[in-house]
Amino acid sequence: MSMKSLLILYSYHHKNTEAVARVLARVLGAKIVAPREVDPAELASYDLVGFGAGIDSGKHYKPVLDLADKLPSVEGKKAVIFSTCGAPAFIVTEGFIRGNHAALRAKLEAKGYTIVGEFGCPGFNTNMFLRYFGGLNKKRPNAEDLGRAEVFAQSLVQKMS
Ligand SMILES: Cc1cc2nc3c(=O)[nH]c(=O)nc-3n(C[C@H](O)[C@H](O)[C@H](O)COP(=O)(O)O)c2cc1C
Known part of the structure; x- marks a missing residue:
């Protein structure tokens, strides 16, 4: 039986994390949904749930953190965490990536999730003053970042089988 996975994504600044999520979704055969579309009770029917967002103030965007707070406790459920920063x-x-993930990881682990993998990469950033200088990390995630995301997703498929 193939595994059932869902990716919960909040990506708005330049849709950087969405680019990563699309690669993960393709390899995992997963659906991508926004936090507000998630029925917390429904998550129990998935073998693997991914949580991804851009990073604000060293943490995932608030809608993902807030959702994690609302999740029911689970037993033996697997999750992955991803981000762009x-x-x-x-x-x-x-x-550095693990540091950015720490807040979300703590919330998910407190709910009983086992984190089976984490992925992060740079993302184009024009927040605040950066936009006056053309932004940082232009064209990231790039093909190499997305290639690493693909390898990461394939390793998850192996881990879960
Ligand atoms: C309001 C705001 C706050 C941000 N804070 C951080 C931060 O604390 N650390 C960081 O590395 N990047 C920060 N960034 C940059 C984003 O995390 C980065 O551009 C990310 O790739 C955006 O992802 P998205 O396009 O999926 O929304 C911030 C961006 C915005 C818009």
């Missing part, structure tokens, strides 16, 4: 690409290391 606008920090200069050279500082977007694994550790």
